[in-house]
Amino acid sequence: MKKIAIKAENISKQYRLGEVGTGTISHDLNRFWSKIRGKEDPYLKIGEANDRTSKGSSDYVWSLRDINFEIEQGDAVGIIGRNGAGKSTLLKLLSKVTKPTTGSFKVNGRIASLLEVGTGFNPEMTGRENIYLNGAILGMRRAEITRKFDEIVDFSGVERYIDTPVKRYSSGMYVRLAFAVAAHLESEILIVDEVLAVGDAEFQKKCLGKMGDVSKGEGRTVLFVTHNMASVKSLCNKGIFLENGSKKFEGDIAQAVSLYLGGDVSGLHKKTFNSLEKEGVFKLNSISLQSKGLNENEPLFENVKIDLLTDIDFIVNDVENYHITYHLYNDIGEALFSFCDSSNNLLKKGNNRLCCIFPENFFQSGNYSLALFVIKDKKKSVFSEKDIITFTVVDGGRELGVYMGREPGYIKPKFEWLNLSAL
Incomplete structure (x- = not known):
């Protein structure tokens, strides 16, 4: 053991905002009187959470x-x-x-x-x-x-x-x-x-x-x-x-x-958007990752196929000049690779439900995030959003006798191997 x-x-630590000190003489007297009576410091009850981005009503904050x-x-x-x-x-x-x-x-x-x-x-x-x-x-x-x-x-x-x-x-x-x-x-x-x-x-x-x-x-x-x-x-x-x-x-x-980094250890891998759009070009409805037979609240396993679904409405007429690109990042913010819908005429005006399929055993277990780009004419980005969705891939288990722990790296591509001496 x-x-x-x-x-x-x-453990708690309270600070008073503004000038250095514990406050006015009346504050000190109130503290002293409470201490004599064996009661709690009265100013411990009025402090606010230490949110530096918002203006509070109390002079006391809990660091x-x-x-x-x-x-x-x-x-x-x-x-x-x-x-x-x-x-x-x-x-x-x-x-x-x-x-x-x-x-x-x-x-x-x-x-x-x-x-x-x-x-x-x-x-x-x-x-x-x-x-x-x-x-x-x-x-x-x-x-x-x-x-x-x-x-x-x-x-x-x-x-x-x-x-x-x-x-x-x-x-x-x-x-x-x-x-x-x-x-x-x-x-x-x-x-x-x-x-x-x-x-x-x-x-x-x-x-x-x-x-x-x-x-x-x-x-x-x-x-x-x-x-x-x-x-x-x-x-x-x-x-x-x-x-x-x-x-x-x-x-x-x-x-x-x-x-x-904004991830979610619970396994929820769907994000819905109400007002994410490029005026006159597109409106993004949702992005989700899922595996067949599992709902969106269940974790993604490394040894099954993972579908990346992008629900997007294109408003522009020349939609053939646009395509979708994603950048994949690991849990420390390093870019791993990019991928896109490079097929001609895949997008159409109106609603598009795009599906990109990651093969089984492609990801190592870990936490990932995606950045979304909408590209025009294969060179101009008309929209980009980093960390648009985060997801977690968990260990799916391996056959008995094969498992040696998590291998290094973040992805596990399968390459073609040949024995040239046997040909």
Whole structure:
């Protein structure tokens, strides 16, 4: 049985909008009077969800609300969500930069945090001095830090500047040294916010490799916040998806990423449109993916044929000059390929119900999205819509003795093979 590294119980964090402070004197007196009587803070009842896109009526917002989760020792957990979802707030609470409004954490082990460029660094001190300062803050003995010192400097790649005050470092040099310190000192839990985006591509790759080693090789726990879904899927085995301060999903990282990218783990693969049209050209009614014998609420299996149905009305007279093109994307937003109705005279004026058939065992299990294009004269796009529909393909099972797990890649084309020596 694995040991619990972090347990969050009813974690909430409330902030007051506007000027810094808790509010007026009357607010403070009300809080004080409620505390004397043993009652709840009255302003905990009036906060609103942290939706940055809408204007609310309250001066108080919940950056996080009733967050509960358990993270086991050795897990690599990706915390994902859109801007303002509460990711950085959660990490700051875990790192004890700020206190939760309600709830508590139970943490087994020391935490090393890298929340923003230069966290915990004294700009007037040299890189060498800051390594020892950070190590002391994390509870390391000087002998421990000295033992790791050369390894930290080598990893950071800033050896030439190690005796220079860090205020003269670039932001990339700052984050190089800060990550090297956090990753190499002997803490049981490593927390990394989106600071790796400051580093160059070579250093980002190096950092991801080190975090993988920390989690898989050394058995330490890693919490990773990023908007790079390729990185989070390659590094993490579990995910927590936050939205407007609430936890929407906790579990397998692939499902968490699917929800973040707008997918649906329930299996619904039909989208109806009421007003999606290009005036005078077409009106799109619906797009759906389905398999024979299954309804639209059931998942799509990899080992059966999948039909892509496009219901579209063409209004224009010269409809023969138009065609439909789709681009297929994987769950991290990479374009896999494009396909179109290249047959002449396939489209006609009025209603068209187009069916594109994907053969069985074409897709690997995973999450996908489609972009739709309406093309005129084979060169001009008159309409385009990315992520017009998302869908999930699940493992259909394989014959006993053949299954070896999910193969790499996203599609499984069947090519023709010949043995020329037998001909």
